[in-house]
Amino acid sequence: MSLRHENRRRLTATDLDVLVVGGGINGASAAAALAARGVGTALAEARDFAGFTSQNSSNLIWGGFKYLESLEGGLVHRLCSGRNRLMRAYPSSVKESRFLATLTEGGGPSRSVLWLGAWIYWCLGGGFTQGPTLLSSTQIRDAEPVVRSVGSLGGVEYSDAVVTTGDARFVFNLIRGAMDNGCIAVNYLEVTDIKRQSGRWLVYLRDNHDGGEFQTRARVLVNAAGPFADQFSQMAGVSTRHHHVLSKGIHLVVDRLTDSGRILAFMTDDRRPFFVVPMGGRSCIGTTDTRVTDPHSQITDEDRNFVLDNANRCLDLPRLLTSRDVIAERCGVRPLAVTKGHDTHRDFLKLSRQHVVETTAERSVVTILGGKLTDCIRVGEEVRDAVLGLGVLDPQRLRPWYGEPDSDVKSRCFSRLSELGDRAPAITAAQRDRFWAWYGERTLELVDQVNDDPASATSIFPNSDIIWAELDLMQRTEMIVSIDDFLRRRTLLAQTTDARDLAVAVENAELDRLFLS
Numbered sequence: 001m002s003l004r005h006e007n008r009r010r011l012t013a014t015d016l017d018v019l020v021v022g023g024g025i026n027g028a029s030a031a032a033a034l035a036a037r038g039v040g041t042a043l044a045e046a047r048d049f050a051g052f053t054s055q056n057s058s059n060l061i062w063g064g065f066k067y068l069e070s071l072e073g074g075l076v077h078r079l080c081s082g083r084n085r086l087m088r089a090y091p092s093s094v095k096e097s098r099f100l101a102t103l104t105e106g107g108g109p110s111r112s113v114l115w116l117g118a119w120i121y122w123c124l125g126g127g128f129t130q131g132p133t134l135l136s137s138t139q140i141r142d143a144e145p146v147v148r149s150v151g152s153l154g155g156v157e158y159s160d161a162v163v164t165t166g167d168a169r170f171v172f173n174l175i176r177g178a179m180d181n182g183c184i185a186v187n188y189l190e191v192t193d194i195k196r197q198s199g200r201w202l203v204y205l206r207d208n209h210d211g212g213e214f215q216t217r218a219r220v221l222v223n224a225a226g227p228f229a230d231q232f233s234q235m236a237g238v239s240t241r242h243h244h245v246l247s248k249g250i251h252l253v254v255d256r257l258t259d260s261g262r263i264l265a266f267m268t269d270d271r272r273p274f275f276v277v278p279m280g281g282r283s284c285i286g287t288t289d290t291r292v293t294d295p296h297s298q299i300t301d302e303d304r305n306f307v308l309d310n311a312n313r314c315l316d317l318p319r320l321l322t323s324r325d326v327i328a329e330r331c332g333v334r335p336l337a338v339t340k341g342h343d344t345h346r347d348f349l350k351l352s353r354q355h356v357v358e359t360t361a362e363r364s365v366v367t368i369l370g371g372k373l374t375d376c377i378r379v380g381e382e383v384r385d386a387v388l389g390l391g392v393l394d395p396q397r398l399r400p401w402y403g404e405p406d407s408d409v410k411s412r413c414f415s416r417l418s419e420l421g422d423r424a425p426a427i428t429a430a431q432r433d434r435f436w437a438w439y440g441e442r443t444l445e446l447v448d449q450v451n452d453d454p455a456s457a458t459s460i461f462p463n464s465d466i467i468w469a470e471l472d473l474m475q476r477t478e479m480i481v482s483i484d485d486f487l488r489r490r491t492l493l494a495q496t497t498d499a500r501d502l503a504v505a506v507e508n509a510e511l512d513r514l515f516l517s
């Protein structure tokens with residue numbers, strides 16, 4: 001029986017303490033924090049894990065330099081400390097990166113205000129990263145020739161962090177860790193209805209993969225439905241003090257625009273931040289910030305042109321970028337937590353990126369509104385405390401719930417990889433690092449697989465560094481249901497490979513057949 005079927009069987013056969021609804025970053029953190037504590041926890045996700053907003057972020061782990069403009073020093077301080085905790089906990093996948101913020105003529109702060117802001121930002125971040133540097137336009141031209149120097153007023157280089165595994169794998173790894181601590185997680189399992197019965201929740205579930213219908217019971221529900229959280233609150237008969245306003249953001253993935261590894265930051269024409277972020281050997285450019293009401297948003301020509309125009313305005317490229325250069329697109333809606341009754345039309349672009357955890361004790365529901373990847377540790381802790389406050393049995397187990405395994409495990413993994421020697425001569429140092437960042441302790445299973453079958457150390461596609469043994473590991477331990485789960489979320493292949501080349505490679509490797517479950 002596959003892991004997914006086994007988990008679905010257990011989920012419907014168990015009287016749960018807590019059911020987390022939603023497997024984006026908020027649900028993943030909540031489930032991981034609760035499971036590590038020993039609380040009987042399950043997680044149901046209607047799509048694939050991280051299959052909605054959390055696969056469409058800018059992959060930045062950052063304090064939000066821009067939020068200083070709206071004088072949100074407290075939020076920036078909290079986000080910076082969230083960033084610092086993630087950088088400490090995930091040295092292999094949340095990495096400090098230099099951001100180059102360039103000023104151009106025609107608006108924006110002066111260079112001295114930007115410089116002062118960068119120091120305040122650095123101080124609010126506890127001086128955890130490398131300090132900022134002031135750069136003239138000539139220095140920027142020398143360091144980053146791709147930045148357009150005409151009209152440049154110089155800028156500032158400062159530090160934040162990037163999640164190098166990609167957002168979706170980061171979320172999945174939290175869920176994988178939650179499962180290792182006893183959480184029963186199932187993807188493609190939607191909560192379709194809930195009823196209060198004798199002080200517990202009777203939960204109706206539909207398997208969106210095979211259409212099966214199930215029920216389970218839970219004492220407490222955690223609403224981590226992201227952009228659907230208000231809908232879920234309605235279903236649960238819960239009235240929260242905050243609700244969501246949705247903001248659409250898009251990114252376009254194009255060929256690599258700079259080799260420096262820096263994140264290039266600019267201001268768009270309408271004074272929103274605009275980034276060029278490295279992603280798996282490509283560059284991801286964006287984003288937009290458009291108010292929408294439907295969580296199921298699409299990229300329009302206007303969105304696409306806005307991003308391309310801004311890239312062409314800020315960068316000095318051999319030729320203008322057009323939609324033909326786009327390798328992949330990302331589109332998501334930010335669920336922004338807003339106090340009900342607040343007039344959001346006047347100051348939409350300045351709405352806070354804070355998260356809120358609300359408890360409705362009489363209905364035994366904990367609701368998460370807003371949030372960011374950056375703040376996920378705090379969200380997990382707050383949800384765990386809120387759930388325990390509802391009187392759920394607290395086993396007081398003190399296992400870590402986030403972060404890479406300790407250095408002993410890491411040494412064991414790397415020495416086992418080295419011992420492979422001639423059995424896997426083609427495995428590079430970069431691949432070893434990636435195995436650790438993606439699979440943590442499961443790297444040992446990968447080594448066993450290669451030892452048993454040295455041919456599994458070869459690449460699945462000619463231009464990919466992913467090996468067959470990884471595919472086997474993912475199939476056994478990562479609940480891949482469709483090929484898209486593999487190409488889009490467990491790996492970055494769908495975002496970094498030309499669609500036609502990828503289709504041919506998938507066909508040649510007969511991957512479709514492998515993922516038919």
Ligand SMILES: Cc1cc2nc3c(=O)[nH]c(=O)nc-3n(C[C@H](O)[C@H](O)[C@H](O)COP(=O)(O)OP(=O)(O)OC[C@H]3O[C@@H](n4cnc5c(N)ncnc54)[C@H](O)[C@@H]3O)c2cc1C
Nearest residue numbers: 022024025026046053054058060191226249332372373374
């Ligand atoms: C363009 C963009 C860029 C961003 N960039 C950054 C960034 O660089 N750094 C950062 O920290 N943050 C960033 N964010 C913010 C961050 O990505 C989001 O706040 C976060 O991903 C939202 O996570 P979530 O878990 O609340 O929602 P989601 O990821 O949407 O998860 C909610 C899940 O609930 C599931 N669900 C809903 N209803 C049900 C149901 N009835 N049954 C079962 N499952 C259900 C959905 O399928 C969905 O997967 C960005 C956001 C956007 C849109």
